Amino acid sequence: MERRATRLRTYQRDRRKFACICYTLTLSWLLLALLQWLLISVIAQLTVVFIEYYWISLIFFVVAMVLVSIFVFYERVRAITGLNWLMCLLIVEFVIIGVFNLAALSHWQELLVWCFSCMLLLFVFVLIGSIIPHDLTLDVVILFVLAFIFLIVTVWFAMISILVKVPYSFVVYQLCIAIVVLLFVMYHAQTINGGRFAEMRLNDYLLAALILFHDFTILFLLTFYQQLVLRFIAGATTTARPVSQDIRGMGYFDPIIGPVEQDYVDDDDNNSTAAVQ
Structure with missing residues (x-):
């Protein structure tokens, strides 16, 4: 009985240490990312480079997805000390x-x-x-079914946002994806903290931190619609000139998604679509 209690205390201590390492790494990477993104946004010379040569970001992002796939699916890579840290830092x-x-x-x-x-x-x-008592790791099938349903909804709203330009349909698209991501954030938290049906191994702290970092990345990428189109914050605090022209030296063109600025009606006489001012 005492041996079992000792083993349980040791497990709980090791699990708390594992969770602490995971969350510390995640927070460190998030702050590192924020610092670099702010520098790119503030320093005009860097801003112009990455706007004009957008393919740099594209190449690095694709390579990152390839590396993270290797890191996740090849356990031997994660087991090699030094190589696992190198790959993890490169991915981030x-x-x-x-x-x-x-x-x-x-x-x-x-x-x-x-x-x-x-x-x-x-x-x-x-x-x-x-802190929730319900074990989400037992409901992973339900989570994937919900994710698939939300995928169908998001594709539909994305299409009507891009092609039909229904006002704020892209916001619904964002909310659906955010809900799915946050459900999996709770699932990942339970696998990290342990004490549930499924849990991450104690030597996979790099993988756990990477998963949380990518959860954040998805959420943050969704906000660029608000940052670039709706502009709730900068739009009210900057001058009349667009920020992209004021700081970056080049104009930013409105994307094809977003609130409708013109009403489109069918012209039966001309069999065409005309814009009504």
């Missing part, structure tokens, strides 16, 4: 560089507020997943 940095193009288009105030908002949202749902 490549993902950060992959967002440079969007960060260059955004105003630093928008970037800062939305980045901190996503950080707060991430750790709030980590906390929720840690």
Whole structure:
């Protein structure tokens, strides 16, 4: 009996240490990412480079996805000390560089507020997943079914946002993806903290931190619609000139998504679509 209690205390201590390492690494990488994105947004010379040569971000992001796939599916890579840290740091940095193009288009105030908002949202749902009594690791099939249903909904709203330009349909698209991501954040938190049906192994702290970092990245990427199109923060605090012209020296063109600025009606006489001012 005493041996079992001792083993349980040892397990709980090791699990708390594992969770602490995971969350510390995640927070460190998030702060590193925020610092670099702010520098890209503020320093005009870097801003112009990553707007003009957007393919740099594209290449680094694709390479990061290849590396993270190798890191996740090849356990031997994660087991080699030194190589696992090198690959992990490369993945994080490549993902950060992959967002440079969007960060260059955004105003630093928008970037800062939305980045901190996503950080707060991430750790709030980590906390929720840690304290709720329900074991989400038992319901992984249900989570994937919900994710598939939300995928169908998001594709539909994305299409009507891009092609039909229904007002704020892209916001619904964002919310659906965010809900799925936050559900999996709670699931990941339970696998990290342990004491559930499924849990991560104690030597996989790099993988756990990478998963949380990518959860944050998805949430943060979704906010660039607000940062670049709606502009809640910078739009009210900057001058009349667009930020992209004021700081970056080049104009930012409105994307094909977003609120409808013109009403389109069918012209039966001409069999065409005319814009009504």
